[in-house]
Amino acid sequence: MKHTLVALMQDHPGVLNRVASLFRRRGFNIESLTVGHTETSGVSRMTIVVDGSQTSVEQVIKQLYRLIEVLKVSDVTADPNVARELVLLKVHAPPSRRAELNSLADVFGAKIVDVAHDSLIFELSAGADKVESFIELVRPFGIREMVRTGRVAMVRGGGAHGAEAYVRAA
Amino acid sequence: MSETRTGAQIMCEALIREGVEIMFGYPGGAIMPFYHALPEYPELKHVLVRHEQAAGHAAEGYARASGKVGVCVATSGPGATNLVTALADAMMDSVPIVAITGQVAAQFIGKDAFQETDVTGITQPITKHNYLVTEIDDLAAVFKEAFHIARTGRPGPVLIDVAKNAQQARTTPRWPESVSLPGYRPTYEGNRRQVREAIKLIGAAQKPLILAGRGVQLSGAFAELRELAERTGMPVITTLLGIGCFPEDHPLALGMPGMHGWVHNNRAIQECDLILNIGSRFDDRVTGKTSSFAPHAKIIHIDIDPSEIGKNIRADVPIVGDAQLVLRTMLEELPPRECTAWVRHIHAIRDEHLHRQQYHRPDTQMFMPHDVFATFTEIVNQRGAYRVCTDVGQHQMWAAQLIDWLHPHTQITSGGLGTMGFALPAAIGAQMAQPGETVWVIAGDGGFQMNMQELATVVQEGLPVKIAIINNGYLGMVRQWQELFHDRRYSATPMWSPDFIKVAEAYGIPGVRVTHQSQVADAINAAYDTPGPLLIEFQVEREVNVYPMVAPGASIGEMITESPMVEV
Numbered sequence: 001m002k003h004t005l006v007a008l009m010q011d012h013p014g015v016l017n018r019v020a021s022l023f024r025r026r027g028f029n030i031e032s033l034t035v036g037h038t039e040t041s042g043v044s045r046m047t048i049v050v051d052g053s054q055t056s057v058e059q060v061i062k063q064l065y066r067l068i069e070v071l072k073v074s075d076v077t078a079d080p081n082v083a084r085e086l087v088l089l090k091v092h093a094p095p096s097r098r099a100e101l102n103s104l105a106d107v108f109g110a111k112i113v114d115v116a117h118d119s120l121i122f123e124l125s126a127g128a129d130k131v132e133s134f135i136e137l138v139r140p141f142g143i144r145e146m147v148r149t150g151r152v153a154m155v156r157g158g159g160a161h162g163a164e165a166y167v168r169a170a
Numbered sequence: 171m172s173e174t175r176t177g178a179q180i181m182c183e184a185l186i187r188e189g190v191e192i193m194f195g196y197p198g199g200a201i202m203p204f205y206h207a208l209p210e211y212p213e214l215k216h217v218l219v220r221h222e223q224a225a226g227h228a229a230e231g232y233a234r235a236s237g238k239v240g241v242c243v244a245t246s247g248p249g250a251t252n253l254v255t256a257l258a259d260a261m262m263d264s265v266p267i268v269a270i271t272g273q274v275a276a277q278f279i280g281k282d283a284f285q286e287t288d289v290t291g292i293t294q295p296i297t298k299h300n301y302l303v304t305e306i307d308d309l310a311a312v313f314k315e316a317f318h319i320a321r322t323g324r325p326g327p328v329l330i331d332v333a334k335n336a337q338q339a340r341t342t343p344r345w346p347e348s349v350s351l352p353g354y355r356p357t358y359e360g361n362r363r364q365v366r367e368a369i370k371l372i373g374a375a376q377k378p379l380i381l382a383g384r385g386v387q388l389s390g391a392f393a394e395l396r397e398l399a400e401r402t403g404m405p406v407i408t409t410l411l412g413i414g415c416f417p418e419d420h421p422l423a424l425g426m427p428g429m430h431g432w433v434h435n436n437r438a439i440q441e442c443d444l445i446l447n448i449g450s451r452f453d454d455r456v457t458g459k460t461s462s463f464a465p466h467a468k469i470i471h472i473d474i475d476p477s478e479i480g481k482n483i484r485a486d487v488p489i490v491g492d493a494q495l496v497l498r499t500m501l502e503e504l505p506p507r508e509c510t511a512w513v514r515h516i517h518a519i520r521d522e523h524l525h526r527q528q529y530h531r532p533d534t535q536m537f538m539p540h541d542v543f544a545t546f547t548e549i550v551n552q553r554g555a556y557r558v559c560t561d562v563g564q565h566q567m568w569a570a571q572l573i574d575w576l577h578p579h580t581q582i583t584s585g586g587l588g589t590m591g592f593a594l595p596a597a598i599g600a601q602m603a604q605p606g607e608t609v610w611v612i613a614g615d616g617g618f619q620m621n622m623q624e625l626a627t628v629v630q631e632g633l634p635v636k637i638a639i640i641n642n643g644y645l646g647m648v649r650q651w652q653e654l655f656h657d658r659r660y661s662a663t664p665m666w667s668p669d670f671i672k673v674a675e676a677y678g679i680p681g682v683r684v685t686h687q688s689q690v691a692d693a694i695n696a697a698y699d700t701p702g703p704l705l706i707e708f709q710v711e712r713e714v715n716v717y718p719m720v721a722p723g724a725s726i727g728e729m730i731t732e733s734p735m736v737e738v
């Protein structure tokens with residue numbers, strides 16, 4: 001089963017490398033890992049999707065805490081959360097097929113962000129399933145290039161896994 | 171105080187502020203500014219080793235014998251990479267050391283400059299934490315953090331790689347009052363609810379066992395462990411790195427479990443209904459095949475490092491905390507109980523297997539390694555305070571099995587990494603930490619040759635280290651595995667050695683060769699009566715095995731004793 005972890009860490013140089021190499025050497029399987037700044041300067045946030053049993057996910061979390069820069073790790077899989085991925089798709093699009101592609105994009109809420117004489121670039125930000133189906137539906141048109149980010153996630157409602165909340169509590 | 175200092179001077183002053191008195195190292199280009207500053211600080215003693223690996227092990231030996239942080243120093247590139255084995259060793263055994271390495275100047279980093287190596291990259295998986303310092307202004311805070319991280323929580327090695335420009339620059343140092351590490355907050359006090367759970371389990375168990383590991387040594391929980399054992403009557407098994415934390419002449423002491431543990435211990439583990447694990451990480455050398463380890467037991471696991479709990483063996487009651495503090499909390503409420511029948515049962519197994527667990531003495535006059543250990547333990551325990559640094563191999567296991575370990579920290583050995591070449595440099599560090607004690611090296615002919623250049627350091631520092639080489643002409647432990655599991659194909663294990671007595675003499679160290687058991691006591695006594703270092707070569711029977719043994723990957727329920735296999 002897939003687990004979504006949210007990890008906060010001090011954004012020192014090399015910290016991404018420490019996390020990634022920890023996963024490698026402990027033999028954990030990372031599905032995706034995204035990292036970026038938070039609302040608090042000096043603190044980065046990673047969303048990590050791991051495939052594993054409950055016990056191995058507990059081990060991942062404990063191992064992450066061994067890294068000195070790691071501030072907080074939460075498994076938000078069971079919490080109601082908003083999870084998003086971003087995909088950019090360059091699709092073969094001769095004028096004859098554009099209308100079809102356009103309506104598909106409309107249904108999914110994908111944006112056209114580049115138009116060339118025989119191709120379009122779509123941008124879609126959505127949950128993983130929706131991203132997946134959009135890609136599958138577009139595939140027959142001819143995907144020329146695709147880039148996808150990993151998952152980012154945030155727990156819904158008042159509960160906070162934010163850096164601000166962590167720093168305040170500390 | 172607004173006087174300016176060079177980065178190198180700040181490094182020295184930072185070491186003094188951390189209470190460092192001694193360090194082990196080897197100079198070179200990228201660390202030269204530090205060495206240039208060093209003579210201005212006579213309170214910092216520097217020991218010149220002959221190989222940086224030895225600097226690392228000496229720092230470990232110092233730390234393991236003193237409980238303080240050991241410090242080693244090396245230059246960039248090859249100097250730093252030579253430290254790698256010792257850092258890995260310290261990581262596996264949770265030894266607090268700080269390694270300081272020089273790095274090429276910041277403007278050369280990433281350019282494959284002369285003697286540039288990505289040392290923080292290389293050492294990342296084998297240090298508790300590491301730093302690359304390129305700015306002089308970071309030095310003071312980094313040193314303070316590094317020592318804090320090395321010695322607190324689960325101790326471990328920390329490396330500070332300092333670019334040459336940062337050592338050479340000048341600034342007015344600002345010494346931090348405290349460290350700020352928001353992500354690093356070790357838990358020391360055990361959770362009370364969990365401790366109560368544990369007390370309940372202890373009360374309910376019929377056949378409980380204590381498994382005591384290095385965590386007991388590191389937290390100094392000796393009195394607490396003893397009180398716990400005596401109040402409950404629970405017998406105590408000590409792992410290789412737990413040896414000495416519970417005196418082996420105590421009626422509740424059982425000795426070592428696992429691959430070369432005693433039959434009665436492994437059987438007790440397989441039969442018991444409760445294991446109270448205090449600071450041992452359920453190493454695979456202890457557990458054997460994990461799926462069949464302690465099949466009937468509930469597990470209480472106390473460890474300061476949460477990631478150790480449930481890593482190898484599931485825990486019914488996990489308790490994160492410092493062993494001493496957790497045991498103190500436990501002792502506040504722990505009612506007395508007895509385990510007389512259970513202990514009697516284990517003793518009966520011990521007695522039944524004693525003759526096989528010792529060794530079969532053939533009628534010939536073969537000089538067995540066991541003779542050395544039997545006499546050794548008798549003499550050293552009469553001769554006052556001592557430490558034994560063992561190397562890795564058969565002799566290490568015999569030492570663990572056959573010496574009567576009565577005091578904490580008397581055994582210094584490479585447990586987790588099993589590093590050959592460890593003993594001699596570790597003894598240098600241990601002897602400097604404990605000048606009043608007799609520090610012994612017990613090494614095989616193989617491992618001794620891995621760092622024997624350190625005899626020079628022994629002599630240069632005037633250290634009275636006593637060295638015992640158990641020479642069986644083989645890489646003994648590997649030969650044993652070849653004999654038992656590889657059709658006796660002795661591939662690359664017979665080993666020629668130089669005349670160790672002449673080697674010792676070349677370094678100005680007297681040497682004694684022992685070829686018969688009648689000479690053992692004299693030689694060991696001579697070591698005590700000769701001031702300064704002495705080397706004894708014990709030429710023992712070449713093909714003797716360490717028994718009992720659990721085959722690699724097997725369950726600890728299947729032990730090979732003298733020759734036939736016994737189900738335990």
Ligand SMILES: Cc1ncc(C[n+]2csc(CCOP(=O)(O)OP(=O)(O)O)c2C)c(N)n1
Nearest residue numbers: 563564565588590614615616617645646647
């Ligand atoms: C650095 C290193 N290399 C290889 C090994 C594998 N190894 C484990 S025990 C052993 C043999 C040790 O032989 P010796 O030092 O003569 O001691 P003995 O077993 O004969 O007592 C070897 C090669 C090791 N532990 N460490």
